[in-house]
Amino acid sequence: DGGITQSPKYLFRKEGQNVTLSCEQNLNHDAMYWYRQDPGQGLRLIYYSQIVNDFQKGDIAEGYSVSREKKESFPLTVTSAQKNPTAFYLCASIEGARPNHGEAFFGQGTRLTVV
């Protein structure tokens, strides 16, 4: 079955550590997105990539980094520079390089907690 998979579902990080969240899709989609969800604030865009080896900053990119070495993979690293990383992280993919009427497919999310 085609889909988009995020792992792990729950992640705990000590302060000062970097941590990487995985996002893999087998839908052959061009565009991939990372969002952060906080209660009452909806989804805020961290980074997005329209094509392999290229990505753009979203609205809240500070303290995060990404790579897009393969079409199917778009990992997100939460660095120690991110001051308030505890949140629910969602990865999404869309078929075309540009968002259009195509459906955005979402992973099940990773809940990151800093301890």
Place this chain on the structure above:
Amino acid sequence: GEDVEQSLFLSVREGDSSVINCTYTDSSSTYLYWYKQEPGAGLQLLTYIFSNMDMKQDQRLTVLLNKKDKHLSLRIADTQTGDSAIYFCAETNLIMNKLIFGAGTRLAVHP
């Protein structure tokens, strides 16, 4: 800049209709979406509407778009307890190649 706004909470009685409203600012938006999120899960697309349409109906769901006022609504007929979730309005900004979401409306359905 682009912005999407929604009220945060709506409570309805089972069997009644629910209407969730959304406003957006980006006049270049071409597609507008409604997504549903159940607890602890990702988002699922419910329906979408192209900006040159003013209404779209899909079973119990009706989407109304007032492009002049940049207002989008989602009506759920005969609301059931299984409809309890967070509903997100979203728009595409083709100039910036972004998919932009509102804060989400939490729909609570009570007997």
